[in-house]
Amino acid sequence: MVIGIKTALKHILPKPIITTLRVLQEPIDLFACISFLLNPSVAIALQDRFRLIKQLYAVTFSVKSPHTQKEVLSYIGTILALPAHKSAVVVEVGCFKGSSTAKFSLAADLVGKELVVFDSFQGIPDNDEPHDKNIFGAEAKFVKGDWCGPLEEVKNNVAKYGKINRCRFVPGWVDDTLPKFHEPILAIYIDVDLASSTRTCLKYLYPLLETGGVLYSQDGHLPLVIDVFNDEQFWLNEIGCRKPTIEGLGVKKLIKIVKGA
Numbered sequence: 092m093v094i095g096i097k098t099a100l101k102h103i104l105p106k107p108i109i110t111t112l113r114v115l116q117e118p119i120d121l122f123a124c125i126s127f128l129l130n131p132s133v134a135i136a137l138q139d140r141f142r143l144i145k146q147l148y149a150v151t152f153s154v155k156s157p158h159t160q161k162e163v164l165s166y167i168g169t170i171l172a173l174p175a176h177k178s179a180v181v182v183e184v185g186c187f188k189g190s191s192t193a194k195f196s197l198a199a200d201l202v203g204k205e206l207v208v209f210d211s212f213q214g215i216p217d218n219d220e221p222h223d224k225n226i227f228g229a230e231a232k233f234v235k236g237d238w239c240g241p242l243e244e245v246k247n248n249v250a251k252y253g254k255i256n257r258c259r260f261v262p263g264w265v266d267d268t269l270p271k272f273h274e275p276i277l278a279i280y281i282d283v284d285l286a287s288s289t290r291t292c293l294k295y296l297y298p299l300l301e302t303g304g305v306l307y308s309q310d311g312h313l314p315l316v317i318d319v320f321n322d323e324q325f326w327l328n329e330i331g332c333r334k335p336t337i338e339g340l341g342v343k344k345l346i347k348i349v350k351g352a
């Protein structure tokens with residue numbers, strides 16, 4: 092019944108009104124977008140910020156994704172603030188259908204950086220991780236093949252809504268691809284759901300992150316992932332540094348590390 096009314100309204104109402112209604116459905120995201128627009132410390136002109144927000148919504152309305160605009164805007168803000176003279180890359184691990192990739196590629200393009208995208212393009216690997224509930228009480232389950240976005244589909248989405256020329260795709264399981272990657276990194280965004288995948292990302296990517304670089308994980312609401320970030324021995328023995336300060340750990344979904352000297 093509700094779906095019927097929605098479909099009918101879609102045919103009756105003018106497109107700008109439908110778009111406005113869809114934007115208003117997510118007030119937290121709308122607020123994040125307005126804050127981004129009005130924030131003078133965001134390193135691009137107001138008209139570019141406005142265009143970017145419109146582009147973000149265009150992706151959101153067309154490509155399925157689990158993230159919020161607020162979450163991707165955090166990483167976009169980081170990308171836009173990267174030093175112009177540094178040629179190191181920015182990284183995304185876990186892209187699903189390419190919605191987040193398209194958005195990050197738009198930001199990477201504005202500052203002339205390359206976005207390296209790691210994913211199996213086959214979804215979540217086989218695993219026996221006993222996920223149950225996230226810290227907000229919702230069910231968390233990750234079965235083999237969940238969140239699958241085939242490479243061609245991702246490329247099509249990024250070509251349509253983002254800047255595909257700024258992207259380098261590295262298909263494969265992170266256990267196979269990341270140990271072969273040795274390039275300096277300016278910023279990292281991890282969204283891989285599993286504790287084991289997160290562990291691999293941290294082990295191989297964190298040492299490549301430049302001092303002052305930023306790492307985000309969008310899986311900070313998953314207790315098994317929290318355990319990885321909290322594991323002092325893992326940081327010391329496998330990454331070779333003390334556990335850094337992790338903003339939001341245990342209380343937020345999007346957690347953040349700024350790498351110290």
Ligand SMILES: C[S@@+](CC[C@H](N)C(=O)[O-])C[C@H]1O[C@@H](n2cnc3c(N)ncnc32)[C@H](O)[C@@H]1O
Binds near residue numbers: 215239263
């Ligand atoms: C929740 S989805 C990412 C969502 C995406 N960031 C977005 O906002 O639309 C998780 C992704 O992690 C990838 N992934 C998880 N574990 C992986 C592994 N061990 N190797 C490669 N990719 C992995 C899956 O293929 C999937 O695309």
